[in-house]
Amino acid sequence: AQSVAQPEDQVNVAEGNPLTVKCTYSVSGNPYLFWYVQYPNRGLQFLLKYITGDNLVKGSYGFEAEFNKSQTSFHLKKPSALVSDSALYFCAVRPYGQNFVFGPGTRLSVLP
């Protein structure tokens, strides 16, 4: 079965420190990979995606993610966290021609 894992329910980081939100997946083929963010009482917003090419992709709000094919991972990173980054983050994969598969989400709290 195709699945996406986000091993941490909650990530706490101090403002100004680097942050990482982890994502691993188990799907067939070479899927497209995505990160979405959900701020409190808001819908999901697209952050970034990996389709092909450079393994490090940059997205909105200073976020970036690194694709690692051998580890089937797509971890989200930011060099310096802001309190306003506190939100729920979802990793998603889309096997070619198929439906999206979302991870369970990771709640990020950035402490001032």
Next chain:
Amino acid sequence: GAGVSQSPSNKVTEKGKDVELRCDPISGHTALYWYRQRLGQGLEFLIYFQGNSAPDKSGLPSDRFSAERTGESVSTLTIQRTQQEDSAVYLCASSYVDEQYFGPGTRLTVT
């Protein structure tokens, strides 16, 4: 341009009543998705429309749930004989090739 819109934004209904939720996708987007999100939880896939193909209904939790889409435009999600456990935010998303664009959701409360 206009994003994905959903209506109503909030719906309070009595247990046992039927409700209809509407999603207007971004024009030209061939794919449309419905998800359910309970408070503080992840996304629960419900149904997926892709062009003129038969919809993927594998996520519908019971036969009380159904959805329709007219061509590549508006979609309606219908919940019959609502139960309290149906209370959640129902999210719609549309896509053309790659990423999904989400609507603001409909918050359904069954009393």
